[in-house]
Amino acid sequence: MSRQMGDSHRRFLQTMMANGIIDEQGAKALHQHCCETHNTQCAPDRLDDFIDTINLKLQPMFMQIRKGMSEDNGHQYYALVNMVENDVTRMSSDYADNELELFKKTMDLIVGSEDGKASSTDILNSTDSMTTKKLKKSEIEHLLNRLVQDKWLSEKRGEYTLSTRCIIEMEPYIRAMYQDQVKVCHICHTVAFQCQICENPTCGIKIHNPCVARYFKGRTEPRCPACEDFWPHEIPEVRRPRSQSRR
Amino acid sequence: MANRKRLSNTQSSSQARKHPGSSMTQEDDDDVTFTQPSTSQVQRGLEKVTEAQVEQKTAEVVQYFLVKEQKKVPVRRADLVKHVLKEHRNIYPEILKRAARTLDQVFGLKLVEIDPKNHLYILINNLEPSDGASPINCPADPKRGLLFVILSVIFMKGGVVRENVIWNLLKKLRVDPGEKHEDFGDVKKVVTDEFVRQRYLEFVRIPHTEPVEHELRWGQRAEKEVSKTKILDVMGELHERDPQSWSQQYREAHSSQNSTQQPGSSSQR
Numbered sequence: 343m344s345r346q347m348g349d350s351h352r353r354f355l356q357t358m359m360a361n362g363i364i365d366e367q368g369a370k371a372l373h374q375h376c377c378e379t380h381n382t383q384c385a386p387d388r389l390d391d392f393i394d395t396i397n398l399k400l401q402p403m404f405m406q407i408r409k410g411m412s413e414d415n416g417h418q419y420y421a422l423v424n425m426v427e428n429d430v431t432r433m434s435s436d437y438a439d440n441e442l443e444l445f446k447k448t449m450d451l452i453v454g455s456e457d458g459k460a461s462s463t464d465i466l467n468s469t470d471s472m473t474t475k476k477l478k479k480s481e482i483e484h485l486l487n488r489l490v491q492d493k494w495l496s497e498k499r500g501e502y503t504l505s506t507r508c509i510i511e512m513e514p515y516i517r518a519m520y521q522d523q524v525k526v527c528h529i530c531h532t533v534a535f536q537c538q539i540c541e542n543p544t545c546g547i548k549i550h551n552p553c554v555a556r557y558f559k560g561r562t563e564p565r566c567p568a569c570e571d572f573w574p575h576e577i578p579e580v581r582r583p584r585s586q587s588r589r
Numbered sequence: 590m591a592n593r594k595r596l597s598n599t600q601s602s603s604q605a606r607k608h609p610g611s612s613m614t615q616e617d618d619d620d621v622t623f624t625q626p627s628t629s630q631v632q633r634g635l636e637k638v639t640e641a642q643v644e645q646k647t648a649e650v651v652q653y654f655l656v657k658e659q660k661k662v663p664v665r666r667a668d669l670v671k672h673v674l675k676e677h678r679n680i681y682p683e684i685l686k687r688a689a690r691t692l693d694q695v696f697g698l699k700l701v702e703i704d705p706k707n708h709l710y711i712l713i714n715n716l717e718p719s720d721g722a723s724p725i726n727c728p729a730d731p732k733r734g735l736l737f738v739i740l741s742v743i744f745m746k747g748g749v750v751r752e753n754v755i756w757n758l759l760k761k762l763r764v765d766p767g768e769k770h771e772d773f774g775d776v777k778k779v780v781t782d783e784f785v786r787q788r789y790l791e792f793v794r795i796p797h798t799e800p801v802e803h804e805l806r807w808g809q810r811a812e813k814e815v816s817k818t819k820i821l822d823v824m825g826e827l828h829e830r831d832p833q834s835w836s837q838q839y840r841e842a843h844s845s846q847n848s849t850q851q852p853g854s855s856s857q858r
Contacts, residue, residue: 352697353716357725359655359696364725371724379719399695403648435656 350376350384351396355422358407362493363421363507366409367583393420410510413458413503413536414496415581416552423511432511436492440474441485445494447472452504453520458535459501462486504535528568529553538575545569555580623670626679634679642677643684649673650688654700658712661787661810666708703788703809711788713814731772732779735764736789739780740811741820745838751795752803755780784808817842 353376358364364372373392377384393407400406404425409418424432433442447468451460465486469477477485486502489495496505509516513533516524527534528547537548547568549557555578558564564573626634635643653673657664670678677684689700698712742758743750756766756777764770766777773779781803784790788810795802807815821832821842833839 347695349697349716352695353719355696356698356714356716357723359659361725368725375719375724396695402644403651403691403695405652 345391345395347395347399348380348382350380350382351392353379354392355396355400355407358420358422363419363505363510365583366418366420369420408510410506410513411530411532411550411552412506413509413534413550413552414506416550416555417581417583419506419510421507421510423507425514433494440472440477443472443474444469444477444482444485445489448489448495448502449504449516452502452535453516453524455535456539458537459503462500462502465502509533509535527553529557538573540566540569540571541574542566542569542571545571551578552581554578623667623678623681626681628682631680631682634677635683638677638680643680643687646674646677646680646684647687647691650684651691654688654692654710654712655696658698661711663703663709663711663788663810666710669710701813703813709809711810711813713810732783735773735776735779736784737815737820738762739784739790739805740807740815741824743805743807744817744820744841745824745835747837748841749804749806752781752792752805755805780805 354372357372357376370386370389373389374384374386376382397406406423406425407420408423409420411417412419433445437445444465448460448465451464451468452458462483466479466482469482486495486497490497490502490505493505493507495502495508497503504512509532516533525534525537525539525548526532527537527550529549530553532550534548534550537550538554540547545566545568547566554573554575557567558573558577559580564577565571566573650669650673653669654664670681674681674684685700692698692700692712693715697715699715701711701713703709703711738758739755742755746754759766759776764773764776766780768776770776780790781792785792785808788808790808790811791806792803793806795804817838818832821835821838824830824835825832
């Protein structure tokens with residue numbers, strides 16, 4: 343059910359283009375703002391339909407506004423992504439070949455890690471095996487900052503993770519590149535990097551940290567949804583979005 | 590059989606000359622020479638490609654414009670032809686027409702040729718800035734304010750000012766060009782390099798000055814994007830004067846009105 347594209351849609355799209363990714367609350371507020379600015383009727387629960395209208399027009403350009411979950415806080419985000427599956431082409435206009443190689447190496451480390459993180463030391467060490475022009479230490483630090491600024495990576499305490507935007511955009515690429523290696527969340531079925539793993543060697547399912555929080559909320563004895571073994575990991579708290587107040 | 594004319598490059602920057610009716614060169618050197626194909630050539634060209642191919646190329650052209658626009662770098666027609674259109678350069682006008690339509694209808698962006706001689710294009714926003722503040726903070730905003738101040742001064746002072754006028758003004762506004770600023774960083778670089786590259790300003794050397802001095806003017810993008818009427822309105826409010834009281838600037842603002850007119854759509858603004 344998609345309507346004609348109007349100025350409210352265009353304004354929404356322009357904001358998405360300027361920001362790359364916004365959280366669900368921001369998207370709802372933006373939807374309202376765009377509709378109000380252009381005197382269009384706005385039904386708050388119609389955000390997804392609104393976005394569908396835009397997406398229909400974006401499809402010929404291989405662009406989409408896609409929704410995804412942050413592994414950090416479990417909240418939903420909307421990101422404007424390129425749909426080209428086969429490479430990190432989206433980034434190639436902004437980064438040099440050797441910078442892209444370093445990014446891919448960082449991704450290798452993150453995918454292969456248990457906790458979905460790569461330390462700056464590990465990233466630095468990975469440059470020993472670079473095939474393109476090697477980067478100096480200071481260049482690497484500068485590059486990592488840029489990648490964080492451009493919202494491809496997130497950084498916390500010297501450790502790097504794939505940003506929410508990166509995951510939403512590159513999920514098809516990641517699935518194709520890392521086929522057997524990549525972890526998938528048993529609950530929400532999207533790729534998982536920061537997750538918990540069932541300790542049962544015959545089971546080994548993975549669940550995103552926020553998905554764990556939601557799934558096991560309030561249960562006194564958490565059990566693996568697949569093999570029913572005791573779930574030994576610490577169950578995190580569900581993180582509420584900022585302005586939502588719940589008792 | 591069409592005449593094959595060899596066109597030569599006059600300068601290092603490629604300049605395409607319009608020769609309606611003549612054929613195109615197939616040179617593939619670094620400086621691409623491109624002639625606008627005639628309508629009949631375009632027609633013939635369109636017969637040889639599928640609709641899907643045309644749509645594909647249109648999509649690529651749109652993407653190309655959007656990427657360049659993100660950095661506010663103008664698009665050169667020669668680059669567009671060389672990097673995107675390639676073997677489909679003969680249907681260039683049709684593809685550009687469709688791309689412009691898509692940019693307008695989907696993104697609310699208008700394709701504007703700011704340099705008819707060198708065929709440079711930029712995208713300007715068809716949507717008026719919204720009255721209420723957007724709930725989402727756009728990262729580039731602080732520089733827009735800085736730019737608006739500078740453009741206003743230049744406009745009010747007749748269209749050109751010596752650089753010192755701007756530096757002194759900024760100092761008074763606690764934006765010291767000599768120091769690193771919290772929001773703008775190297776202010777001088779933003780003004781003389783970034784804004785110039787984006788075609789918002791022109792920073793031109795004044796001949797026979799020692800030490801070297803420059804003057805600042807509006808750039809081609811500013812001429813298209815920024816409303817002089819709006820500047821006068823803001824000045825009017827600031828100084829509590831009727832904008833018409835600046836008669837010269839008022840005339841100027843309303844004579845160049847067509848180029849800055851933003852065709853909003855159904856909204857009353």
